[in-house]
Amino acid sequence: MDDILLMLPGPTTVDPRVLAAMSKAVVNHRGAKYGEILTETTELMSKVFQTPNKSYLLTGSGTAAMETAVANTVAPGEKMLNVVGGKFGERFMKIANTHGIETQELAVEWGTAVTPKQIAEALDENEDIKAITVVHNETSTGVAAPIEEIGKVMKNYDALYIVDTVSSLGGDYVDVEKFGIDVCVTGSQKCLAAPPGMAAITLSDDAWKAVDNVETNTFYLDLKAARKSGDKTPPETPYTPSVSLTYAMNEALKIVMEEGLENRVARHHKAAKASVAAVKALGLELFADEAVSSATVTAVKMPEGVTDAEFRGTTRDKYGVELAGGQDHLKGNVFRIGHMGCISYKELVQTFAAIGMTLKGLGAIEDAGAGVASITESYL
Template identity: 60%
Template sequence: MEDILLMIPGPTTVPKRVLDAMARPIVNHRGAAYGEILDETTAMMSEVFQTDNQSYFLTGSGTSAMEAAIANIVEKGDKVINVVGGKFGQRLQQLTEVFGGESIEITVPWGQAVDPCEVQRVMEENNDVKALTMIHNESSTAVVNPIKEVGQIMKDYDTLFVVDTVSSLAGDVVKVDDFGLDICLSGSQKCIAAPPGMSMITLSDDAWNVVDKVDSPTYYLDMKKMRKSAEKSQTPYTPSVSMTYAMNEALSMVLEEGLCARIKRHHTGAEATREAAKALGLELFAREGDYSNTLTGINIPEGITDSQLRGTMRDKYQIEIGGGQDHLSGNIFRIGHMGITGLPELSRTFTCLEMTLKELGFEFEAGAGVAALQDVYMKNM
């Protein structure tokens, strides 16, 4: 287990510093010591979200923050525009419907980013839309959506802009205040490189104005209760004290590296992965120009099965790479280059991917992938 290299799109490898932090003694979550660490961690969280708004930690994976975002603003019959171009876009749409909202779907082909003009067109066509939901980095298709451009459009409307940055925050550019994101949510286990189990959310004043008018059926994810408790440096229910330590340490590491430097490092990893894949003659799944900066989706070559490819990588080389989701299962594989992952991990992955492909009869120039990877890193030194 110890030797498995995690190259999936989250959870990602957790640095030892973060793991060690989790071993600290548990304290009273209603006491001053916990309050201090919660406040400090929350302040760092807002810095990473690039917002002056308060941030909140929810004990639960990214989906709990997705649910909190919708449950606190959507009431029966509310119109919500959902941008759906993959599994996570679908999830926000399903949540909209679970809480009684009427979904207006902007359907985007899997593998492509939404066209901001299409968002503008649908906004113009519909009145009284309560919110528009979008996934920044659609991890099921390895596509990045233009939140900055859509945020600019949304500034002209009285509609909340809800953005999931679970697989992009701290790995790609997310500026909550500048981009006009009313609700932004994320998860612990991707580019921030903490263990899975915690999610984060931040709300603008406009979002709070809506939340204050909604009588939400949610109990555990009630943001009004979270806000009230935060005033006393607490959470409404027992938080994961150990995960708070982990987030504190992981966010310290993000800020020590510097957000810009970390994002640049993720961009380099993404470019290197794409170039390495192309040098081997593999095809990228996403449309050119829409590529994610935190993971890469690659078509599985004809004649090779998912279980052969990922099974060999796992069993023979102890490297976990991600499979496709839903109808992409068996058709693509996904390499995560998030968190602390860099050249050493990608070199090992591509060396072993070349060995695997060779064993499975795929033709390519030996060493071409690793050389292309190295070229990109040298260019970005």
């Protein structure tokens, strides 16, 4: 079967309009035509981030944007607080360590969310912390952090507020300006439903002040270089960008704006709620604390006696639905359903049919159709 339905927390299904946009002729990246498309795309990006500040496109995946955020705003030897409740929170900390930043971990049990109080306490104890990193949607556990509430607390501190919205922007509620986020990063291949390979970043005035005071030890991801090139007429990127992915991002962001951010977020929340109900209807257990469960990915405990290889192998090879496995110590213990991007009841019906048939075939459940029945009820 070659038309596999991607129900992954990225990459997600790419709209044919976006694929068509990518096939346009490649132009000179130092010319007026590219400048025009870059301007339009970064302006759209700022609208989706909900910020009056400029956004920058980076040719690279979400991790490139995470590294850009960390390495340009905090100097080696300075302190950073990293909230770690999953793989991507941990990645922020590893990046900071790689750049010689003194990291302090705020460890959160995987499957639960950090509280604003925990952050305030950590900052009260360590006045010299220059920045904190928070992952909005911890894709490895299916947990959403309360970034709006954390933003309110962060107003009492000088530390920069760095937020990873790689798997939430365009799918869950993110308002960079309102939440007081200083540095926000995202990726192309998740809720924005563009192909993998592009990332974006936006910075507040305070964050730019930090950038100006930090001698960064990255070359390719140097934000001062990005700003200098972006300020040219026509605007450019410092090094050759993926022109084709810029077209793709442009079209994908137009689709986001056509749907409307509010509608898009509501659609993702509906899919998440329906997925959680369907998981329960199948008699399966959620991994994440339901009160903080993600709008874009649902992590489910693997039923007793079922291996990851037979479960996900069957949903993919027999029923054409690709699900994600667990990461790190969750490998084999959870599977994850990505419901981000172009997701409606149709994809969820197919997904829960595949999960139900697979688990019944493996002898783990009795009623193969309970998940599908639940989805149809959720969408009536």
